[in-house]
Amino acid sequence: MPRPAADPAKAAQTKVLRQQAGRWLKAARETAGLTQAELAERVGLRYYTFVSQVESGLGRLPIETQRAWAEALGLEPREFAQTLLRYYEPELYRLLFDEDAGRQAAQA
Numbered sequence: 001m002p003r004p005a006a007d008p009a010k011a012a013q014t015k016v017l018r019q020q021a022g023r024w025l026k027a028a029r030e031t032a033g034l035t036q037a038e039l040a041e042r043v044g045l046r047y048y049t050f051v052s053q054v055e056s057g058l059g060r061l062p063i064e065t066q067r068a069w070a071e072a073l074g075l076e077p078r079e080f081a082q083t084l085l086r087y088y089e090p091e092l093y094r095l096l097f098d099e100d101a102g103r104q105a106a107q108a
Contacts, residue, residue: 019057021087026055028073042072060088 029039029051036055040048043065053059061069061084070080086093 015057017087017090018060021060021084022055022057024083024087025061025069028075029055032073034072039069039072043068060084 029036032039034042035048036051037048040046040051045051050059054061063081066081066084067077070077073080082093082097085096
């Protein structure tokens with residue numbers, strides 16, 4: 001079965017959310033007093049360019065690396081992952097954490 005064509009509006013929204021996530025991550029890194037290279041080293045990356053890509057919204061953090069990033073930035077891992085989920089998967093975030101969405105799902 002062929003995949004449906006990408007929705008341009010959804011693609012644009014995804015881009016905006018990734019850029020917002022990148023700005024949030026950059027602010028967290030700067031608050032921690034780390035350069036991109038220092039953060040890359042702490043999370044076990046060979047090159048700092050991945051940090052740059054994520055901060056610019058071109059990439060996203062894989063789930064399996066989020067704990068390491070949170071700890072390197074001095075943030076609580078659960079809250080860190082929850083914040084990223086809000087940017088990367090907003091519909092899932094609403095289902096899990098938005099009380100109104102949870103009530104509506106339970107009533108359906």
